[in-house]
Amino acid sequence: DVKVTQSSRYLVKRTGEKVFLECVQDMDHENMFWYRQDPGLGLRLIYFSYDVKMKEKGDIPEGYSVSREKKERFSLILESASTNQTSMYLCASIGASRRNYNEQFFGPGTRLTVL
Amino acid sequence: GNSVTQMEGPVTLSEEAFLTINCTYTATGYPSLFWYVQYPGEGLQLLLKATKADDKGSNKGFEATYRKETTSFHLEKGSVQVSDSAVYFCALGSSNTGKLIFGQGTTLQVKP
Numbered sequence: 001d002v003k004v005t006q007s008s009r010y011l012v013k014r015t016g017e018k019v020f021l022e023c024v025q026d027m028d029h030e031n032m033f034w035y036r037q038d039p040g041l042g043l044r045l046i047y048f049s050y051d052v053k054m055k056e057k058g059d060i061p062e063g064y065s066v067s068r069e070k071k072e073r074f075s076l077i078l079e080s081a082s083t084n085q086t087s088m089y090l091c092a093s094i095g096a097s098r099r100n101y102n103e104q105f106f107g108p109g110t111r112l113t114v115l
Numbered sequence: 116g117n118s119v120t121q122m123e124g125p126v127t128l129s130e131e132a133f134l135t136i137n138c139t140y141t142a143t144g145y146p147s148l149f150w151y152v153q154y155p156g157e158g159l160q161l162l163l164k165a166t167k168a169d170d171k172g173s174n175k176g177f178e179a180t181y182r183k184e185t186t187s188f189h190l191e192k193g194s195v196q197v198s199d200s201a202v203y204f205c206a207l208g209s210s211n212t213g214k215l216i217f218g219q220g221t222t223l224q225v226k227p
Contacts, residue, residue, distance in 0.1 A: 004158070031213045042119075042204060042217040043159075049211075059215075090158055101164050103149075104215060106158035 003027070004107035006091055012113045019078040021110050023091030030096040032074035033104065034058075034066065037088040049074055050096075081114045088112075117142045121205050121218035128195055128225050136190040136221045138179075144225035146186040147208040148172075148181050149215070154201045160191075162203070195225045 007022035023032065023051030031050055035043040035058075047066040055066050063085060067075040074093075078085055088111050092104040120138040147166045151159040155184065163172030165181035165188065172179050177192045188205060205218040 003211055033214070040219055042121075042219040043215075044217075045214065048214065099154075103164065104213070106151075106160070108156075108158045 004091055004093055004105050006089075006110050008105040008110050009108060010111050010113075012115065013078075013081050014115050015082060017078075017081050017114075019081050019112065019114075021076040021089055021091075021112070023074045023077075023093075023107055024072050024074070025074075025091075025093040025105070026072065027093070027095065028071065029105075030071070031057075031094045032068065033092040033094075034074065034076045035061070035090045035092065037090055037109070042077075043090065046076065081112075081115050085097040085112045086112060117146065117207055117209065119205050119207050119216055119218040121203075121221050123219075123221070125222040125224055126224070130195045130197055130225055130227055132225075134190070134192040134199075134223065136203055136205075136223070138188045138190065138218060140186050140188065140205075140207050142176050142186075142209075144209075148179070149206040149208065150177070150179055150188070150190050151204040151206060151217075152201045153204065153220075159204065166181055178221055185194045195223070197225045199223060200225045 004025045033048040034046045049068040065077045090109045091107040094104045118141045149164045150162040152162045163174040165172040169184035170181045181192045202220045206215045
């Protein structure tokens with residue numbers, strides 16, 4: 001089974017802190033995604049990556065950056081956390097051969113609270 | 116652009132009731148359609164999918180049919196259980212990017 005893990009289930013940070021959210025997948029997938037989930041808004045795509053060192057902006061990239069130095073790891077960075085970034089963050093991955101089928105595999109999520 | 120609209124929740128049903136969660140979409144081309152489920156405290160899991168018009172996806176007693184003429188992909192289950200309580204997301208996939216567009220999610224609560 002594909003396994004996507006995220007470094008923390010719950011995280012509490014203060015305004016202005018730099019925050020790193022880590023995601024690791026163990027199935028050699030080329031494509032990885034970061035979403036945030038907010039009530040009534042569903043999932044919104046922040047950034048995605050098709051390969052190592054490649055990144056593309058999603059629908060809501062402002063205030064975020066990403067890093068993909070290794071194929072299995074995709075990091076989401078909040079350069080200076082703000083209270084409006086309090087949310088559930090979900091990572092997902094998919095292999096290139098299945099990209100046309102869009103079957104993404106999700107991690108358990110990180111619930112981030114910014115005080 | 117592409118979009119997905121789901122019926123608003125929460126939906127509260129008694130055990131063994133019939134479930135319908137409506138989903139309609141707007142898209143160019145021929146997207147794939149998905150239902151994902153999120154159980155409390157967990158990430159999303161793929162529940163079922165359909166990749167072309169008139170396809171029926173099914174899993175765990177849930178079904179959804181890809182209706183191109185009505186641009187819909189409604190989720191149904193004949194008899195819900197308490198364990199089906201979760202948030203359900205309808206999603207649309209573009210053909211060659213791997214990206215998904217999600218609806219806003221519908222919370223289902225099933226009472227004994």
